[in-house]
Amino acid sequence: MCRKKPYFPMFVDISEKRIVVIGGGKVAERRVDTLLKFADDITVVSPEVSEGIRQKAKEKKIRWIPEAFCADEGERKAKEGRLSGNGKDFLAGADMVIAATSDSACNELVMNICRKRKIPVNVSHKKELCDFYFPAAVVKDNVTVGITSGGQSHAQARKIREQVETALE
Numbered sequence: 001m002c003r004k005k006p007y008f009p010m011f012v013d014i015s016e017k018r019i020v021v022i023g024g025g026k027v028a029e030r031r032v033d034t035l036l037k038f039a040d041d042i043t044v045v046s047p048e049v050s051e052g053i054r055q056k057a058k059e060k061k062i063r064w065i066p067e068a069f070c071a072d073e074g075e076r077k078a079k080e081g082r083l084s085g086n087g088k089d090f091l092a093g094a095d096m097v098i099a100a101t102s103d104s105a106c107n108e109l110v111m112n113i114c115r116k117r118k119i120p121v122n123v124s125h126k127k128e129l130c131d132f133y134f135p136a137a138v139v140k141d142n143v144t145v146g147i148t149s150g151g152q153s154h155a156q157a158r159k160i161r162e163q164v165e166t167a168l169e
Contacts, residue, residue, distance in 0.1 A: 007133065007150050014039045018093055022069045022110050023100035024049030027124045031098050032062060037139055045069050045090045046101070065090065070106035091119065096132070100124040127151040136161035140168040 019039055021028050024046030032053060035042055042062040044053055049064060057064035069090060091097060091110075097119055099110035104125045111129050114121035123129040135146035136157040145164050149157045 007148055009135070009146055009148070011144065011146070014096070017041065017095035019043070019096050019098070020045065020091055020094040021098040021100060022046070022090070022106070023098075023102070023124070024053050024064075025100065025102060026050055028098065028100040029053050031100055031122070031124075031134060032056065034134055034137060035098075036061060037137065043090075070101070070103060070109055091117065094119050097121045098124070138164045138168060140165075143168060 014035070015038060017039055018041045019035055021032060021035075021042065021044045024044055028044060028046065029050045029052045032042060032044065036056070043065060044057070044062055045065045045067060046053075047066055047068045049057070049066075053062070053064065056062045067088070067090075091113060094114075097110060097114050099107035099114075099121060101107055101110075101124075107123050107125055108129065111121050111123050113119075114131075120131040121129075122132055122134065127133065133148055133151065135148040138145040138147075138161055145161075145168075147157050147160050147164065
């Protein structure tokens, strides 16, 4: 699908939303770092996590469930649309979900479950599957600025974010 219009910037209060992040690597850590500026109820589901996520869990800034969301391929197909691979429903009560594993099939399974449940989802490996995006965000005092290139140029968004940070200092 070729987009003909830019993305609509929307600011949503997520301060009391339950956010679930599936995956625990560097991408998940960046998402968690951004979300912590705006929300407190963040759960990370992953058997292994980055040191940054581990530290945030230790400090009780987030909750970490050290389990795998996706099982092997056979179980995954049997469970698709219902529960996680191990039978636990990590998405129950979620208001928004981030699928940020290194396994694109697992990310897409998370997306399919979220779509069936009408839970907005961000899929880290493929922007076309996302219901929402993470802008480059600048927060200074009571001002929040979000910058996006619609996934076309992260370098451009980063450069503009740096310029906005300088302007707000």
